[in-house]
Structures are given as structure tokens and as C-alpha cells.
Amino acid sequence: MRVPWQKKNEFMDSFRKEIVPIIIDENMLKEAVMGQITDDEENLIVKTEGIHFNEVIHLSLGNRDIMMIAYMWDFTSLEDLYLAHNLIEKIEGLNHLFSLKCLDLSFNHIEKIEGLESLRKLEFLDLSNNRISVIENMDTLENLTEFCIENNVIRQMHNVLNLRKSKKLGTLKLSGNPVCEENEYKLFIVACLPNLMYLDDIVIDEDIKQEALKVKIVQNEMTSEAVHENDFVRFLNGCFPSGSMFKEDPEAETLHCVPEMAQVMDQFEKQIQELFTKIITLSLAEHNQREAERNSFNSVYTAAMGDYQKKTSETIQQHLQRMMEPLQESDSNPKKNITQPCNSLMEKETFVSQTEIMVKLGKISDLEVLKERINHCKNESSKISQSLMDMELLYVSQIADIIKMLDRTLTDMICNFGEIAEGIFTQCRDIEDEYYDKVRKVAVATLEKVAKEEVEMNMSGDVLMLFTDRDTVMDALDTGHANHLRIINDIETQLLAHFNAWKAKLIKGIQDKELLGNRIRLADSHEYVVHLREELEKIQM
Template sequence: MNRLYNSMEPRVMDDDMLKLAVGEQGPQEEAGRLAKQEGVLFKDVLSLRLDFQNILCIDNLWQFENLRKLQLDNNIIERIQGLENLTQLVWLDLSFNNIEAIEGLDTLVNLEDLSLSNNRISKIDSLDALVKLQVLSLGNNQIGNMMNIIYLRRFKCLRTLSLSGNPMAEAEDYKMFICAYLPDLVYLDFRRIDDHVAKLAETKHQYSIDELRHRETLMQARLEEEQARQEELEEHKAAFVEHLNGSFLFDSMYAEDTEGNKLSSLPGVSELLEAYPSNLSTIREESEVPSIEKKITECGEDVAELFNVLMTLEMQLVEQLECRDLENHHHEKLLEISINTLEKIVKGELDEDLPDDVRALFVDKDTIVNAVGASHDIHLLKIDNREDELVTRVNSWCTHLVDKIHTDEIMRNRKRVKEINQYIDHTQGELDNLECGDMID
């Protein structure tokens, strides 16, 4: 469901609207009236209701730094923004708006209840910072890919999820899939998950779940290893900076010698000083540490995205390989229906007019069994061919990938060795050109 612009003009969240909302929601007793007369500081407000205001853009909320509950439903908001300072927010309602993408929630680390139902959202993402999320409502949106559920596995506190009214909810395996991949979920689409259904779902998708858990364990181990490596790098950088701070180059170069002359006045040293920063803070400012940290963050995001893509492909592959079980089930049901139809024909209880070629099959039980068995064998053959094709393609892709990685690594190594040699030659040349004799004199 999407809200349309009505006859009213879209409104802006200015100070007048916010003051009015705060005043109307305050207590009505004598203390409340005094508060209205004297005014209420926005930073003291814990709950704010701005529903049905025809708001187009979220703005001017930066003063509500202690806000716990924010109600912005039933407006015409198109983007989630302007919530950066609401770090204490626990409950947020943005339902019945025109939001197309989940964004702007990176600082809401204390959020527990988020409602985005009845919008235009097509993908579940950008919720990584909401580590305390317990309730997520996304009903009546445009989410069609079941693989969005994989993303929600990272939210260990999530207990209530609503996705009804999305295209994905029309899938036959919708409930089973969610129960299997989100085993800690208690409520789905406003109904408590039955323990029996949860066990059936786990059994049905056990192979896929085991593979996913294995990959998640490997991913977590790699992240912890990278974090440890980063901490070690920070320690080395700190030690290096400390060493520079106490070294002859940065501490003694400006000291006076026994004759009262500064070392910086010696021939050749002044040029060397100009080539280096004059103080330690300049070194830190000119270092590439922020750039490195930014690159590491970007790479981490790329790795997470790669994980989601690979898991999507893996789940699709598993679903294709489950075709054999589906075919066996189809064969059993078809054989059962065929035999029942034959019995009805023999007893004259079949009211439907069958085509001549179909009726010719219902001569006796052996003919029916042979016909259904032949159809089953043909389907299994097609499935076998499909599996062989998939395995061949995967092996070919794997071989190509390994070859490419090997080639790229060789090229990278050669390039790096060349850069190292050039740098060493350049540094040695600079040292050779330094007038050390003048400095000694």
C-alpha cells in the first residue's frame, strides 16, 4: 500500500510543528500546563508523535538527542534521513509512507522495534548497525527474493518478523524457509511459530542450513583474524611513531651542539628537514591511516556482499538438486491417481470424458504402471543430465578461477618486487648524494 499526495500541501518538519507536537502530547494536569507556558526543551522529550502530518521529508530532529520513541507513520516520506542524532531511539514507526530503500539507520544502535510496513521497499539491507533489533515489520512491501531472509540471520535478538503482503509471501515454501533459516524467531506474521512446524522446517532444509552455518563459521573466523591483524598493525604503528618521536632525526636535529650552533644549520641537513614534517602531529595528519581504515571498511562491506551473492547462488543450486526428491514425490502421487482412476473406470464411476489416447492407457494396472514408470525414468534422466551440466560448469569455473588467481598473484609479485627495487635504489641514491662529509666537518 502506498500513500499518495492528498489535497494538502506536503509539510516541512519545522520548529513550529515540533513545538506543537511536543505541547499536544504533554501532560494535561497543572504541571503540564506550566510546562507548555514555560516551554519544553527538545532534548528532554522521550516520545514524539508526528503521524498523519503529510510530512514529505524528515528534518530538524537533531535536538531530540534523548528521544526513545518516534512515530512517523501515515505520511508521504520518501527517504529515511535526518535521524543521525537520535542514538537513544528504541522504537521507530515509519509505516504507511513512500519509502523505497532502507537507509539512514547506521547510528541507531539501540533500536529494538522497527516498522517499515506498507512502503515500496524491495530489498532488506542496511540494517547492520541495529544489533539490538527484536521486532521488524516489513509487511505489504515489494520484497520478492526469498534470499533476503539470509541477511536477517545476523540479528541474534530478532524474535518477531512480519513479511505478509510481499511477493515472497506467496511462495509455497515461504513459512518453512523462514522457520528453517531463522530458528530463533518466535512470531511470524503476527502468529506464534509452532514447534512442530519449526522441526519440520529444520529437517527439510537441514543440508542447506548446515552448509550455511559452516560458511558463517568460516566468515566469522576470518573477520576475527582480520580484526586481530588490524589491532597488531595499530600496535606496530604506535610503536613506530613512538620510535620516531624519540629518534635522533626528530628530537636531536633541533638541539644545539656544544658550540651553540643548531644541527639544522649544517650543510645538507636543512634540505633534509624540509623533506620531512616538522612535528609528530604533521606526520599523523599526512599518514594514510584514515585511508587504510576506510579501505578496510569498504573491503569488509564487499566481502559481506560477496557472501550474500554466493549464498544466494548456493541456495538456488541446492533447490535445483532437490528436484530428484520432488520428482519421486510426483511419481508416487501420479501413480496413485492413475490407479484410482483405473478403478473408477472399471466400476463405471468416472464421469469425465477422457481423450482416446489417454483412455487407451487405462487398459489394466500393468499398462498404467509401465506408462507412469517410463515417464518417471525420462524425468530422472533429464535431472541427471542437469546435475552433470551443473557439476561440469562448477568445475570449469573453479579451474578458471584458480588459474586466474595464480596468474594475478604472479603479476602482482613481479610488480611489487620491481617497486621495492626502485624504492631501494632511489633511497640509496639519496643517501649517497647527502653531503655527509660537510656534516662531520
């Protein structure tokens, strides 16, 4: 019998109470790489030269009680990373793994999907048996083909919509999450992700796809982009009055029993509903245009980030090349070309890693030469720090301009929408005024007939009773008129306020995310340079 995942985690937690969590360090990485070397991979390591992290393709670090991911800078060629069955609480330290295709973080303590923005080549991602409640921050994973997130705590079905940008996603494993208990769960997922071929190890055949298309709620979600952070369609449904405009009007049912009055009331409601439908259609079109603009921004943003990451990697490599250059000179002539600049990274056929530099420095027996070489490397490390800072400032300025452009574009769109909507709401108020004049005339005429006892024989007792009191009739009409104008004005205010609030929240969210990203990148760069200098200090001791 399979043990529920919650009990598994509780068991593992109690089992590991006495175990001290550890952080990935360089010694662990060396040990892991050495442990997986085979005779067929002799070119991966040259014992006299040390381990070349930049040439490692596969790396397994499972079952090691790792709490934090770190020291992964040099693994630029890494394609497969196995970190399952650890104590990892946060996805981090993967920023430089640009070649990564497979990442296994199953059976950890992760609560949030994050830190994957740089992994644009990722094809397989396993986050099963963690503590994740939201599928998020996966917009850049456009090459993802298989995603495993079984046995987590995902409850909201619309979370799956966040996977739609992964157009190549063919396999999804969600079983063991509370969301799987929802009605028509399978059909909803299939309709949301039309390219999916396997769901929870079940083949999605044509019959399932056809059945999924019949689920109306899914079709609405898919065609109108209804489910996203602001739930726009649900907002519209709640914004406009359901049922009759006369729902809150006093004596409305009784007034509708007067034939002439009923005709005026029905015509008014039809006209108002037509205009409301026009506003809803306009709002949906505006919403879709704003979504398209946001998607366009995301594409530009992603391209800028990709270019920044590429240039960052090239810049670091250029400085490492400069560090390596004097170390390739003969020890008999140590001062030759120590400061000679190396060619551009694009002109180099080889890739220099930090480990290679440390190995070569460790071979220098002459202390004066060693000191000179280390000082040269320290100067280059300082230049790395400055270069990365300059690039970060340039990138931040570029992103700020992109965000400002999005802000201006959305502001213009909302202003244009506001002008058109204002005209339609003005028509609504004009129709209400016309209706009010007509019903007052019908009411006056009916009051006179009742007073003269010239009413039709089929007029009910409630109508006769109402029209014996002029003040009650006129008060009811006045209150109805005020109700209708209030509803129209409230909808107009609420709709425009919603658009502006959406824009403000979107821009602030992007700015906050970028600010956090800036801090993380600066901390990452600082940590890299500090680590590099610490390694140089160790050799000098």
C-alpha cells in the first residue's frame, strides 16, 4: 500500500532530526564529479590538470542532506542535474546553468517555484514531493516538454494556465495534489494545454480531447483569458447587474402589470442591456489588447535578459582568459606578457574555468612568481566586479525604459477606452432620462383613469390600490430613476477604476520583481568574486 506523501515527509523529517543540513561546496562538487568518472569519459578530467567543471555534462547530488544550492558558477556545460532527496527549501544558485536540460528537485522542502528564469533550455523539470502550492514563475521555460509536480499542495485548477507558454509541454504529472479531486479535472487540464500527450501517465487520446472541448467553463477560460491574476471576466459578470434593472425598484412588479407601463419598461431594459453588452464586448477587446501588449513586453524583456546573461557569461570568461594568459607562459620567463590583453572570447577556441586557474597557480613553486601571478589574478577579479556592476547598471536602465514604455502604452490604451466607454455610459443615462419621462406620463394617465374609475376590467386589485395613492406611485418612480442612474454610474466608475488598478498593479509587480532580481544578481556577482579571491588567498598561504 502506498504511503501518502504527507506521511512520507513527516517520516523523513523525524528521521533527519539528528542530521545537520549542509550547503553545496567545492569539495562536494569535486567529489561528485570524480565519483561519476568512467573509462569512457577520460577526456572529462586530466588528473594532472584538475577537474574541469565547465566540461561536466551530468551531475548527481542526491541523498546528501543539502539545504542550499551554491558554487555552481563554472558548470556552464551542465545538461543534467540531480538534486532529489535533499533538504532544499529554496530554488537558487542556478543562474549560470544556461545549458541545463534536465533538473530533478523532487523529494525536498521547496515551497515556491522560483530561480528558473535563466534555464531557457530546460526540457525536463521534476518538483514532485515538495510543498508547492502555486505553479508560477515558469514563463521563460518555453522548451519544457515534461513537468512533474506530483504530491504537492496545489489546490487551484486555474494554476495550470501558467503553463500555457510552454508550448512544447507534452507530459504533465499532477497526481497527489488536492486539485486532482476537482470535478472534470482531467478535461480542464486537457482543454487548457491542447498539446499535452500524457497526463498523470495516461495517454490523452482524441476522444478525451473532444470531450474536453465540450466543457463550457474551460472554453470561456481559454477564449477570453478569464483566469489570470485579476479574473477579468468574473469581474465583468459581477460589475454588471444580473437579471432585471428593476430588481431594487419599489413596486416594480405592480407597475409592470399596467400594459402601457410594461411596454415602456421592457423597451427600456432591452436598450440598456444592448448598451451593457456593447460595453462588455468593448471591455473584453480592450482586455485582450492589454494582454497582447503585456505578452509583447514579456518577449522584449526575455530577450533583454537573455542578451544580458550571454554578455555576463562572456565578460567573466574574458577576464578568466586574461588571468590564464600569464599562467601559460614558461616559468623560466615569468614576467613575459603578464598584462598582455587576451583576444575576445569569440576568438578563443577554449573555455577557461576558475578551477583550471587554481590548478595552474598551485603548480608554481617559485614564491615570487606565484605572488606576482596571484596579484595579477586579483586585479582581474576586481575588474570582473566592476565589469559586472557596469553591465548591471546598463541592464537596469534598459529594463526601466522598457517598463516606462509599457506604462505609457497601457495608459494611452486605458485613456482611449475611457473616452469610448464614457460615450456609451452617457447614452445609458440619456435612455434612462427618456424612460423616466415616459413612465411618469403613463403613471399620470393611469392615476387619472383610476380616479375617474375608467380603468380596464382586468386590472388587478394591487394595481388599483397602488394607483389610488399618487405620492406612492411617484415616489416609486423617483426611487427607480435614482437606482438606475446609480447603477450606471457605479459600473462606469468601477470599470475604469479596475483598468487603472490593473495597470498600477502590473507595473508595480514588474518593478518589484526587477528590483528583487537586481539585488539577487548583485549578490550573486559579489559572491562569485569573493569566492574567487578566497580561492586565490588559499593558494598564497
